[in-house]
Amino acid sequence: MEVFFELIGDAESLRTVCEQLSKEPVLGFDTETTELDPYLGELRLVQFSTGKRSVIIDIRRFGSDPRANRDLEPLRELIESERTVKVAHNSKFDAKWVRHHLGCEVGGIFDSYLASQLIAAGESDRRHSLADVVQFFIGTELDKTQQVSDWSADELSQLQLEYAARDAAILVPLYTQLKERLEADGLTRVAELEFNAVMPVTDMELTGFYLDAARWRENIEAIRQERDRVADELQEMLSAGVSQSSLFGRPEINLDSQAQVHDALSNLGIPVPESTRASVLEPLAEEHPPVAKLLEYRGLQKSLTSFGENFLEFIHPKTGRVHSDFRQIGAPTGRFSCSNPNLQQIPHETAYRRCFHAGAGKTLIVADYSQIELRILAEFSGDTNFIGAFQSGVDFHAAAAAQVFNVRAEDVSPDQRSFAKRLNFGVVYGLGAARFAAMTGLSQAEAEGTLRKYFATYPDLDGYLRKSGDSALRTRLARTASGRLLKLRYDENDRAAAGAARRFATNMPIQGTSADILKRALRLIHDELRGTSGKLVNIVHDEIVLECDEADSTSVSEKLKTAMVSAAREFVKAVPIDVDVAISPDWTK
DNA sequence: GTGAAGGGCCAC
């Protein structure tokens, strides 16, 4: 296919072409860069295409500091304009470069990567690279060989420029196809929600989260010493079951090998089940000291390997901060996932969390939704008693315990509250009696009885969960409040698979609506933070962390709370929403 | 040496 393009490298033609392009309703939008990291590389090209006409802007021709170059103002206006839809594939990438190197936001985002993920609706075998999406929705091959070519050469080759133009041009027909499919599948609202969340996520990744390396190292050192001591004691205990085979002390067992540890424990006469995971070992720990020691070792070792020295490698040499990768549709439910490093799995202990703190003169605002998934479940079920437990305004689990066990709120025993709490969390996931018995120590019959009592207290909750599961299995579809879609695939002859599919499909609308709410909140707070010192630094499913000037902490925290409550209100009408906000020097509460 | 699978465990 022959590709036509205009190469723009001077102020006058840039002004002219931007004025013409700004009249277009839809433009393909792409960038070429010399690196993958916007803090390390150069934004070389910005491309637009109407599908017929493609324009390549060579940013290098506008000097080494494009942020400061007034000649690029028409370009910034075009990029920021909400009137012209910008179709980009994984727009977060382009938005980061534009944000950092041109100093503007991208307005009117339509992201073909996110759109393709929404349409795939959880079908995991679908791929979402631009080439894959083009192949699937248009049916043509896209040559990506130039993607990794050298974009730092002063004279770009004809091949490179054609590639750059073609990548932008293909996005327009792709947009037509994707838009049609989004509408046909009832995904317009959720698509809007996703596209509006791209800029907040872009800014959050660029800002990064400050991690105090010195504090982190102190923590590691203390744990390492503890780990070495415990490992030694454990080796000693395990070798008691083995005949002395060497003059040089006991044979070493690899404590990280399940197989070796399993054998060693068996040799000591400890009846270890096939699995050696913590939940099956815990009941044995009291009677058998080596098992207790193993669990202690595992905890320390996990800390050291997942949250040890390696974590510090993620501190960026230029910014001194950690810039994780947030995948906006990381799970089929619509939840984010996070990697390199995963800031959504930092242990709760203060020792870790206090290493993430605000810079000098700054403070963190840490806000999270209280019981958001249970409130969503209450909303969906419409169950009067369940909603009533939230409306009572007191401790929810205690209120539920009072209802389930039919006692006055002030007479709820700690045990009753604990049962209610575990049931409340469990029902969201489709908890069964066997599992409930295992985690509480109740007999199977007692567990069944308690579950029955629970659902008798909340008959409409019971009804909702059954109906929701039935309908999902029948239609093989589930949706969240924003319309996010999940296609279920399972073998109906496989009972276990069908059971898992039911639990997944019942949980998805709840977990997914929580994700919808968070994404809506991200957009609202992003808009509210313009012109303030506030910046997003982290999100963890139902939690948002901001950093701002100490002087602004009160006003920013109020903005955050308002945004989060408003976002939830768009989806949850009948149940009160509660957001806990803390102003804190570090990521503790 | 590299990569996938499986076990294990951190978060919500």
Add this chain to the structure above:
DNA sequence: AAACGTGGCCCTTCAC
């Protein structure tokens, strides 16, 4: 007969 949902990262093991 019966496994409570979603992720990422680490390690060992095993195949290539």
